[in-house]
Amino acid sequence: MKNIIFRAALCAALLIATALAPASFALDFSAEFVEKEGETTRKGKIYMTAEKSRFELNGSGEIEVTRADKKVMWLVFPKKKVYVEEEFFGALPGDATNGDPKDTGDLSREDLGYEIVDTFRLRKYLVTVKYNNGETQDQYYEWRRNGFPIPVKMQSLNGEYSYEYKKIKFAPQDPNLFAEPKGYRKIGIEELDELETVKQNKTKKK
Numbered sequence: 001m002k003n004i005i006f007r008a009a010l011c012a013a014l015l016i017a018t019a020l021a022p023a024s025f026a027l028d029f030s031a032e033f034v035e036k037e038g039e040t041t042r043k044g045k046i047y048m049t050a051e052k053s054r055f056e057l058n059g060s061g062e063i064e065v066t067r068a069d070k071k072v073m074w075l076v077f078p079k080k081k082v083y084v085e086e087e088f089f090g091a092l093p094g095d096a097t098n099g100d101p102k103d104t105g106d107l108s109r110e111d112l113g114y115e116i117v118d119t120f121r122l123r124k125y126l127v128t129v130k131y132n133n134g135e136t137q138d139q140y141y142e143w144r145r146n147g148f149p150i151p152v153k154m155q156s157l158n159g160e161y162s163y164e165y166k167k168i169k170f171a172p173q174d175p176n177l178f179a180e181p182k183g184y185r186k187i188g189i190e191e192l193d194e195l196e197t198v199k200q201n202k203t204k205k206k
Contacts, residue, residue, distance in 0.1 A: 027148075028171060030046065030168075031046055031048075032044070032045055033045070034166060035164075042058070044056050044057040044060075045058075048173070051069040052069065052178040053178075054177045061077060062075065065178055067088065067178060072085055074086075075192075077192075081183070083184045084186070106131075109142075110126040111125060112124040117153055118164070123143065125144065127142050140154055140156055140157060141154070142154045
């Protein structure tokens with residue numbers, strides 16, 4: 001479940017970035033993604049619009065659909081014909097909690113010049129996000145492409161984690177990609193955990 005939640009958080013950030021981008025940057029696109037964490041590499045496909053996204057992780061049997069317009073996220077498991085609905089926890093522009101703006105941090109970027117990534121000349125930045133009036137902060141690198149409102153690549157300072165888009169294609173996306181699953185049974189996280197436990201037990205007995 002850790003990877004699901006992380007990618008959902010990343011997706012939320014990307015949706016917000018797209019929504020905050022100038023109108024001239026409003027776009028639909030699909031791309032392949034490569035996620036590296038230590039020695040582990042995960043690959044898949046993403047489909048995205050200004051308020052919707054769909055992640056398909058190769059070999060996982062899982063699909064993640066985020067709908068910022070409906071403030072929900074669906075974790076879909078085609079093999080089990082079930083899905084989990086969770087509240088979309090990313091803040092949309094203008095959203096507030098209890099009347100107060102959400103603390104999304106004070107973000108700044110240091111320009112580190114250009115680098116070639118996946119045959120494209122991208123501008124590299126050191127990003128610093130400070131929270132709680134500077135009491136805590138996060139830092140990471142990002143690479144940006146002209147005419148594209150979100151980072152093409154993100155990487156932790158130590159290089160242990162990175163996330164990159166490849167083969168980006170700009171085109172209108174099929175609305176059915178982001179629709180709530182039909183013919184699937186809706187379950188809760190608890191039942192999903194039980195199904196995973198049963199699956200692991202069966203695997204051990206083989």
